[in-house]
Amino acid sequence: MAKRRRRHHQSKKEGLPPGTPVYIGEVRDATVAITVFDYDATHVHEFTATDLAQLSDARISHRVTWVNVSGIHKVEIVEQVCQVFGVHPLAVEDICSTETRPKAEEYTDHLYLVVKMLTVEQGDEGARINAEHTSIIVGERFVLTFQEEHEGDVFDNVRKRLRDDRARIRSLGADFLAYALVDAIVDHYFAVLEWVGDQAEALEDQVLANSAPSQLSAIYWMRRELTFFRKQVWPLRDGLGLLMRSDGKRMSAEVVPFLRDVHDHTVQVVESIEVYREIVLGLVDLYMTTVSNRMNEVMKVLTVIATIFIPLTFVVGVYGMNFDNMPELHWQYGYFLTWGVMLAVVVTMLSVFRYKRWL
């Protein structure tokens, strides 16, 4: 797994009046794309907006309008779009800051939702979870969505359904569209969860088979990824719970069971993350004990070899001494007797070791 580094600097915003939008996130220079869906049960109008007048027109229409802005680094564009739909300045500020945590907030004439779009990103140093800051504004007959970038979008499936004249989504309001978008994001969490699960099982297999120092940092990065993952999903649970209980004001009674469904999915993801965390903590223990066991093995071999040969070496040293008067040296079979004694010592020691279960 790749290293995870902080890239954002919320402190840039320090000292500015509240409600001043400042882009906080990775430096980007991609162009901003504004795509609009203006639909009702019978018609759907899809276009890329080039000036604000188009958005104003769409707002006035009696159809549901979905405006998707890809590229929040162009703060002035975000601000202009928001002004058209009368979004509260504090929401605008949060749209531009990628560090804002997932939440749901009710303003007088719109709802503001922050959800993190999670994907597994393949980098040079390995894969890791990438969190794209996504804001969803739900008003009467309009939904605004703001993303960091455009590629690899999980919203594509919603777009397909919108283009389909028979899809139920077309006959329902802006609140159902908002739900569908959140659902698309949360559904993709399961793909991330499966990637995490694959990593965890691979690590588990490796550690059980043979512990190598490289696994140690792999476990460590796994732990960090899970901490990151949980941080991105956990607060969403409370946000969705809040929406479910805000009886029928912004979210119609018809949408509430669907919200409960996506809330359930979020809880399921959080519970699975917790389970993986437990597994990884178990792996840390397993790794450490495996290492200890290894060392133990090594020590035992050293001990056995040393304890057998150290006395023998002493014995042969004795008869290497040059004293004038050493009777044993002149015995006919002294040499062979010495070998016999040494053999006896070895056999005795091996028996003791076997008895003590060191071999």
Place this chain on the structure above:
Amino acid sequence: MAKRRRRHHQSKKEGLPPGTPVYIGEVRDATVAITVFDYDATHVHEFTATDLAQLSDARISHRVTWVNVSGIHKVEIVEQVCQVFGVHPLAVEDICSTETRPKAEEYTDHLYLVVKMLTVEQGDEGARINAEHTSIIVGERFVLTFQEEHEGDVFDNVRKRLRDDRARIRSLGADFLAYALVDAIVDHYFAVLEWVGDQAEALEDQVLANSAPSQLSAIYWMRRELTFFRKQVWPLRDGLGLLMRSDGKRMSAEVVPFLRDVHDHTVQVVESIEVYREIVLGLVDLYMTTVSNRMNEVMKVLTVIATIFIPLTFVVGVYGMNFDNMPELHWQYGYFLTWGVMLAVVVTMLSVFRYKRWL
């Protein structure tokens, strides 16, 4: 214990409209069996349904109807059965996804319950806990149950009681039947708990008797099984608590004390799992300390042998030197004196070791 591997892929559902049922679970090709019980206090009609008209008829009857569908991998059959009884599409989606967590949900004209049927499964790699996704729909005068497979069913005891004309269950409504089914599942948790307890006690005995590296992975798998077990039971507690408090709307006042009873059993199972978790964590510590102790023992022996013989080997090395002028070599009893000195060294050292309690 056997390895536990993820087999389900919730991400298959990504991008589909909500309420689209997709089978998420192990690949199966068994046929689907639909068994029906249509009963009241005096009559019971039990049959295997072959077409949907039979189900429609049963629904219209004034008797309580229990439809059990074994085999949720045939999504279209699940959908058709659900349509006959007017089940909400979101519930149908959850019926087909084996990853859905235990819960209780109230829809306008039926209750939806998810319970995991747990069994100990003997596999090639050893035994492990198997969780079968079970859905229970409770409506007015009907209960639908959906299972993954048919064999080894914990519902058999309920069936026996239904066939018995004197059994109380026959004179009570659909809500009591639903309770009886949940109770049958939860009662079987105790068998799983006992298996877990046996494993834990066997491990405990082994670790206390003699720590071997193989125990390490056994402890690790034990830990994972407990995490899995808890994940399957824990949410059920909240689900049942919800039903108990939903005063008399779907669950009649007469059934509530029974619900409280099964809720109590669930809490008891969860508490026992927690106790086993504590025991297993204690075993990890015990194992690690036992390993350290062992190593300590080994080190002490090495130290004692080495510290005794290293100086002796030096002494005999001294008199193995070939200097022309080494007076001791020519003494009459130099050799025997050397032995004496060496013996004195050994005795002194052994006394010191004994004093320091290393022996």
Place this chain on the structure above:
Amino acid sequence: MAKRRRRHHQSKKEGLPPGTPVYIGEVRDATVAITVFDYDATHVHEFTATDLAQLSDARISHRVTWVNVSGIHKVEIVEQVCQVFGVHPLAVEDICSTETRPKAEEYTDHLYLVVKMLTVEQGDEGARINAEHTSIIVGERFVLTFQEEHEGDVFDNVRKRLRDDRARIRSLGADFLAYALVDAIVDHYFAVLEWVGDQAEALEDQVLANSAPSQLSAIYWMRRELTFFRKQVWPLRDGLGLLMRSDGKRMSAEVVPFLRDVHDHTVQVVESIEVYREIVLGLVDLYMTTVSNRMNEVMKVLTVIATIFIPLTFVVGVYGMNFDNMPELHWQYGYFLTWGVMLAVVVTMLSVFRYKRWL
């Protein structure tokens, strides 16, 4: 401390209709004793019941009736007694299962309380905490108690007070008697707590004085006993809290302050158990670090001896070589010079070790 083994098999009950009492607990064949107290402020009638008619008579009397059944393994007797007093079948089922957790349940015309009577049991393998399953049924003017066995009863003090004509308990109702019985059980928890405290302090002293491998399993069993103890007491807290808040329906306002008192004692016991748990966890750390320290000591000695003698042995080895041309061998004082060099090496090394604080 003695090993703790599961002895009960709740799974025996699987598949039976709810409310079917089955004895779950240790196999026993003792006879069942039914003792009855029938009292009011002026009279007390104490007898051992031999047939159910006696109980029916006592129930009808206008006095408070306390029936104590010792021996729940005779399920049929328990059932008959319960029938006389109209106890709910689910309560009867729980009375017979020794695995039921402590709780308080309100049925339409009686209260059901489960409390664990804890005692320190001296066994062959050492002492351990024994939990006796005790059920208390409180109805209007009657209290039923059910115990596993008769000997060493903590209820004896209540019996003495009942026999005393001036005791307050005589002039108060069944609810006060029930409180007095719970209070007697909870008061005895302090004796168990003191035994646990003595064990913990003894262990603490041993570990601080000198760590031996046997302490390891003692700490482990201590941990298990505390887990067991907490499991028996913790749920009682909630049960008593429930009773306190059930304003005056079953428990008269006069008894509530007494209930609060026994609730307080339960909380105090739970808090003390938590404190002992912390102490035992601290002991685990202490033990492990003490073991590490010991090993460190041993290693240092080995290192010092080895590092001093290994170079010396090399030196004497050099002059044991048999080269024809080794000038030093023929020096007049070569031998003595060698000794000098070796002494210098030893002195230098010892200084270095002392400087590095290894000695």
Place this chain on the structure above:
Amino acid sequence: MAKRRRRHHQSKKEGLPPGTPVYIGEVRDATVAITVFDYDATHVHEFTATDLAQLSDARISHRVTWVNVSGIHKVEIVEQVCQVFGVHPLAVEDICSTETRPKAEEYTDHLYLVVKMLTVEQGDEGARINAEHTSIIVGERFVLTFQEEHEGDVFDNVRKRLRDDRARIRSLGADFLAYALVDAIVDHYFAVLEWVGDQAEALEDQVLANSAPSQLSAIYWMRRELTFFRKQVWPLRDGLGLLMRSDGKRMSAEVVPFLRDVHDHTVQVVESIEVYREIVLGLVDLYMTTVSNRMNEVMKVLTVIATIFIPLTFVVGVYGMNFDNMPELHWQYGYFLTWGVMLAVVVTMLSVFRYKRWL
């Protein structure tokens, strides 16, 4: 720090009827002192009560009466004083038991508060935290306080203020006096906290500078003191919270902000204890890792010395063999060549070690 031993035996009370006061605490034989303050805004009468009639008189007076009883081991005196002021028997029981946990209880005509007066006690084995059981009864126009002993009283400052005619406390009711007494006790917790902080910082310095085995038990006792400290303060938080919310019944609205203040201080003490606990747990890790590091150091030296000399010793052993045909022995410069080879081996090895960063 000194050892902490349990001294009290709550089990002494077992079997007695509820409300029977029994002294539970250290054995004492000091005489009991009853000091009385009878005051209003203009007058203050301070005396040592010798008979109960004096207390009855004080109670009847329209002034606020504060009776302080030092010495709860004389149970009969405590009972008599309580009878004069109509204290509930259960409160009397708790007053005499030093094991009662901090709490606040409302009886029909008085409040009962348990607070622990903490002091740092210098003993023979070192200092430790001492907890003195203090009970405060607040009725209409009277406050009773019960302490274990008299010396070193934190109430002295309240007494001084009572004697001062201009002090606000004189013109306020019994509830304010009760607050002032609790405040005096809680204020003194900060002194204990500072002592704990000094101990923690001293330990921290020692462990960072040089880890010695004696620190291990110091850390352990520190941990126990913190557990003890928390146990004495934690429940007080709930007790004071209860009083604050019991709107104006016993505690007048004027006193509530003061209660909030003392509640805040209690929370502050608890939070600081938690911080110290974290620090001590950090110290345990630090100590253990420091010990491991030390051992590592020692091992490296042993390894370097052994790996350098073991091969050399082998080489010199080779040329100490006595074979008839060993050509090298007869070379002119064989001996010097051997030295050269050995030097080369040493230089190579040292380079490898340096490269691997073992030196």
Place this chain on the structure above:
Amino acid sequence: MAKRRRRHHQSKKEGLPPGTPVYIGEVRDATVAITVFDYDATHVHEFTATDLAQLSDARISHRVTWVNVSGIHKVEIVEQVCQVFGVHPLAVEDICSTETRPKAEEYTDHLYLVVKMLTVEQGDEGARINAEHTSIIVGERFVLTFQEEHEGDVFDNVRKRLRDDRARIRSLGADFLAYALVDAIVDHYFAVLEWVGDQAEALEDQVLANSAPSQLSAIYWMRRELTFFRKQVWPLRDGLGLLMRSDGKRMSAEVVPFLRDVHDHTVQVVESIEVYREIVLGLVDLYMTTVSNRMNEVMKVLTVIATIFIPLTFVVGVYGMNFDNMPELHWQYGYFLTWGVMLAVVVTMLSVFRYKRWL
């Protein structure tokens, strides 16, 4: 990171009547600066107050008055300023005690807020987080702020906005000013958080690259800084939550969304601290396992060298013996045969080690 030492002594306040302000904090002798902003939408009057009459005048004006007092060590000045604005004595006491924890309190005619102004302070021993005790009093048309010292003020940005005639803050009330001040402080927490993040990442890099004993105390201090950081921020969350829910009494409905925003930021900071805590705990494990791994490596080398040479040394010792009758010594190629045997031993051993993966 630098050491963190307690500097404050809350116990100084012991024994004083409640509401007596005493300065608790670092000893300072800087002069006290009182700066005043008196503004409405059209006018702003900024001056440094030299006597209290100026403050009284400002209070009476119909403009919003902000009085900032830098230097709470001059208790008498704090008291006088508070008297002018009718601040409750208990609030005055808390203003002067730098140990007061963050909180929000409602008094009858003003709100009292305690917030910690956190900065990263570069000291001689390294950098660390410095917490400056800041009190904010919000009344009708006035805000009082009290700080420990003046330099490096995070309030400067608010001052700039106040001086700007077009700034929205000028047309809003005292409650918005209070919000703006809290917001300025909380915004600066992100700078501290980034510094902490940099430290954590630097440590992470070091530990992964190469574990040195110095990292151990760095990790330890990191842990302490995080504990300190959390203690300063955590209670603020509850305080702000309290304000948000105190519907419209002191905080106008217009300001509530802004409060929610700053509350969100606080939660974000707390969550990030928790994430860093997890990372640091992960680092402790990583460090300890890295150290174990190192030791393992070292041990393996020692074992391999020792196990190879110890038997060889024995062999050469054998033929260094001086027995008269040792046939091998007189063999023509005995010496070369010995070398051959020894080579065979080495090769065998190396193969075994390679097979066992020790090399």
